[in-house]
Amino acid sequence: MRYVISLGLLLVLLWLALSGVYKPVIFFLGAGSVILVVWLSVRMDVVGVEHNPVLFSWRLAAYWLWLLGQLVKSNLHVSKLVFQIDKVRPRLLTVPVPHQAAVSKVTYGNSVTLTPGTVTLRLTRDRLEAHALDEESARDLEAGHMARKISWLERQAEGES
Amino acid sequence: MNTVLVATTLAIFLTMALALVRALRGPTIYDRIVAVNVFGTKTVLAVALITYVTGHADLIDVALVYALINFIAIVTVLKLVKTRDLAAEGSEDPR
Amino acid sequence: MMAIFIDILSWVLLITGGAFGVIGGIGLLRFPDFYTRLHASGITDTLCAVLIVFGLMLQSGLSLLTLKMVLILLFLLFTTPTATHALARAAVLDGLEPKLADQPQASPSEEEPPSKP
Numbered sequence: 001m002r003y004v005i006s007l008g009l010l011l012v013l014l015w016l017a018l019s020g021v022y023k024p025v026i027f028f029l030g031a032g033s034v035i036l037v038v039w040l041s042v043r044m045d046v047v048g049v050e051h052n053p054v055l056f057s058w059r060l061a062a063y064w065l066w067l068l069g070q071l072v073k074s075n076l077h078v079s080k081l082v083f084q085i086d087k088v089r090p091r092l093l094t095v096p097v098p099h100q101a102a103v104s105k106v107t108y109g110n111s112v113t114l115t116p117g118t119v120t121l122r123l124t125r126d127r128l129e130a131h132a133l134d135e136e137s138a139r140d141l142e143a144g145h146m147a148r149k150i151s152w153l154e155r156q157a158e159g160e161s
Numbered sequence: 162m163n164t165v166l167v168a169t170t171l172a173i174f175l176t177m178a179l180a181l182v183r184a185l186r187g188p189t190i191y192d193r194i195v196a197v198n199v200f201g202t203k204t205v206l207a208v209a210l211i212t213y214v215t216g217h218a219d220l221i222d223v224a225l226v227y228a229l230i231n232f233i234a235i236v237t238v239l240k241l242v243k244t245r246d247l248a249a250e251g252s253e254d255p256r
Numbered sequence: 257m258m259a260i261f262i263d264i265l266s267w268v269l270l271i272t273g274g275a276f277g278v279i280g281g282i283g284l285l286r287f288p289d290f291y292t293r294l295h296a297s298g299i300t301d302t303l304c305a306v307l308i309v310f311g312l313m314l315q316s317g318l319s320l321l322t323l324k325m326v327l328i329l330l331f332l333l334f335t336t337p338t339a340t341h342a343l344a345r346a347a348v349l350d351g352l353e354p355k356l357a358d359q360p361q362a363s364p365s366e367e368e369p370p371s372k373p
Binding site for chain 1: 276279280282283286287288289291292294295296298299302303306320323324327333334336337338340341344345348354355356
Binding site for chain 2: 267270271273274275277278280281282284285290293294297300301304305308309311312315316320321324325327328331332335336338339340342343346347349350352
């Protein structure tokens with residue numbers, strides 16, 4: 001129930017931000033759409049821990065900044081490879097997934113895919129198979145900096161809830 | 162100021178053209194879907210840029226909706242290509 | 257003075273964003289197989305989008321437009337890795353073999369029974 005309320009509040013905020021037109025009729029339509037979406041989400045059984053506002057702590061912002069830095073780094077690397085096509089050495093690799101919560105695992109998989117140079121091919125309970133563009137990208141992933149950052153993020157979410 | 166915006170828009174159009182070349186060349190169906198995905202995200206950026214070039218702030222909603230529809234379209238096309246049946250239940254990778 | 261500085265910063269962001277888009281497009285044409293092309297599409301979907309959206313945000317300052325640009329960026333950054341992963345997964349399950357530099361026998365485990373993550 002807590003998650004349903006926080007999802008509803010989130011949707012109301014989103015609607016207020018997107019609408020820009022504040023008249024009574026439009027407000028009723030907005031309220032109706034929010035209720036419809038919450039009802040559909042409950043019916044689809046997708047309301048869960050992801051809608052917990054505690055997850056949106058300052059550590060998430062810090063993680064996003066760090067991820068942005070990684071994005072720039074790996075993008076420059078892959079852009080260099082575009083013009084040195086003979087240096088492309090694709091290989092597959094498997095790394096362990098040390099996280100407990102499903103949200104953390106999905107965050108890990110998505111972050112790996114988001115940084116160019118590595119693409120998640122398969123994510124299971126305890127390991128992640130990835131396709132890397134060359135040796136350097138593969139070693140970056142195997143070093144496990146990203147997994148440690150997400151563990152750090154996970155600890156915070158547990159500590160506050 | 163407008164020249165920079167227009168130049169960036171042209172660069173985005175060039176990227177879309179390159180993606181279209183890849184979509185035509187193939188060789189596998191997945192290459193084509195990747196190209197269409199790139200084309201879609203570049204459409205979002207192009208619409209956002211055109212919003213600023215023309216100054217019509219309402220156009221940004223088009224970009225916003227396109228960003229969401231593009232994702233759903235890619236996943237739907239992928240499912241249609243794979244299973245030939247949009248109502249099929251996924252058998253692999255259960256939740 | 258400050259306004260000029262912000263304008264120049266936003267131009268630099270826009271132009272580099274456009275350049276990265278074109279580089280990604282070239283990579284999409286030049287890379288040898290499907291899985292490597294996913295990385296090229298990654299360039300255009302991430303850095304190109306981030307730079308252009310930041311550049312446009314600097315142009316409009318604090319307004320509803322900027323908020324909507326932030327939302328567009330968030331949607332793009334959340335949906336594109338999911339779409340890319342779905343594509344890669346579908347290709348693996350379809351038996352499309354990645355071209356590898358060495359150890360050509362290593363293939364992703366598509367024949368394993370599905371396990372619950």
